[in-house]
Amino acid sequence: MDSPCLQHPMSLTHPGSSAFRGDFSSQGHEGALNLHPPKRLLALGRGGTTYTGGHSVCGRSLTSCPGQSKPLSLSIRESDDLKARHLTDHPVLNAENKMERWSGRVALVTGASAGIGAATAEELVKKGLKVVGLARRVEKIEELAESLKSAPGKLYALKCDVTKESEVQAAFEWIKTKLGGVDILINNAGTASNSKLISGPVEKWRKIFDLNVLGLSLCTKEALKSMKERGVDDGHIVHINSIVGHTIPHSDLVDHMYCASKHAVTALTEGLRRELVKQNSKIRVTSVSPGMVATEFMAASGRPVDPEQVYGSHPHLVAKDVADAILYSLGVPQHVQIHELTIKPVGETF
Template identity: 50%
Template sequence: MGIETYAGRVALVTGASSGIGAAVVQALLRKGLKVVGLARRVDRVKALELPDAPGKLHAIQGDVTDEDSILAAFKWIKDNLSGVDVLVNNAGIIEESELTSAPTDLWRRVLEVNVLGLSICTREAVQDMLARGVDDGFIIHVSSLAAHSPPYNSDLAMYYASKHAVNTLLEGLRKDLVARGSKIRVGAVSPGLVKTEIFSHSKKITPGIFDIAPCLEAEDVANAVVYMLSQHPRVQVHDIILNATGTQ
């Protein structure tokens, strides 16, 4: 028993239009899942379709900072695909924001995407699984190496705090499901530096960092997601920490 258990079933991937999300979408399509890619840039999600892959892609426009948008996405999935069996909470952002001077809106956006949006998606997915009697579902958070260390720079403290929250929420979710007697599994993938668009709006960290620092590719994180889903139902891989070879 492995990831073939999920062939033909439904996976929802947030932040699916680029980077890690896009790589996860295509990795799951290759494994035969029906993949719902949720993102604001829906045209970019549609472009991820793999004609020769056994899976089927459904692109939905949505914003994880808008609860109504999330609820509408889950309703569409329920009405058209029966429900979510696998959730990959990938949507995440970095904002440089000093704790002593940054505008509240910057903090709020980081927390709305990285923590609240993730939590709402998780709640809706788990409630849907429980209502349908799905006992082999899977919730995967794309976290960060930042969840396992203190911030190296003061203006990234809120981002680091959000990722520490992600891993704390993961453990709380695991305990909740165990208390319910559910065998829905949970896990996190915590990568270090990954070559994506995440720094495209940064004023201090430029894309040039990928030329001078060891970094992972988005596919490396997607492979970790597939590995997690591939384990026997008795095995729950709780957290996978990934770092690029040569990182100091």
């Protein structure tokens, strides 16, 4: 004969989210978890989730200890093999919550003196990370670090030209000595030029590939080495790519050698993913490809255009838009890999 149906009031907390109120309806030893408000539901994956108080979740059912009828305060403890899948309206996807697992970890951002790099470094520090910013204009990072002194994390400024292997290796050695190692790498440093395929000059082409391709690859190699030395298997590599890494817009603003370097980044992203899969690694790699972004980049490229006039006549993003996309990629559940994320301003005609 079945036992009578009982309802047990409970509060529920999940790592990185706020508490829920709910009740457990039981019929014998089997039952269902009902959370309030109803739209905030948990979709649970394989392996089950263990609760304090003698309850465990399998799928969407709850197994209760016989005779349990008092109010419960439950905390989810997720095992390594658990893949908890959260619905999009679950607060764990809130930007403030989903980055909590990275708090206290170490991120390295190249090209952190301005633009996307500076915006990304700032947002990561605000989420409680220890961020090392690399750039040749180290004084710019030092100024940013000073402005972030009250933030939960900390920004460290290091002078480094990532096209020079010795300087990159020295930077990683400093991080190893002072902070332990790198958990997140944001490959942001990049350059373009005022050059043509039919006329060069070749030296400008070389600078583009030295930084956009070889510098990126060198930093990636050193970051992976750092992760593996410490047994870090949840690290993340983010390449700042571009829409011109996937197509070649019909525009006089386009530097075709720059396009070639960004197409290389697209290939490197997929190549790295495949190599990591072969090693059964859980380290993730993401390519973030923005459209036009209003930064110092265009002026620094030396192209004969007025950046203010260009941005005034074309839809564009701002650096924080891209930084927010990077944080989104970092914050999704660990079984999810945002492999390619394309961001365009509304109305972009490229």
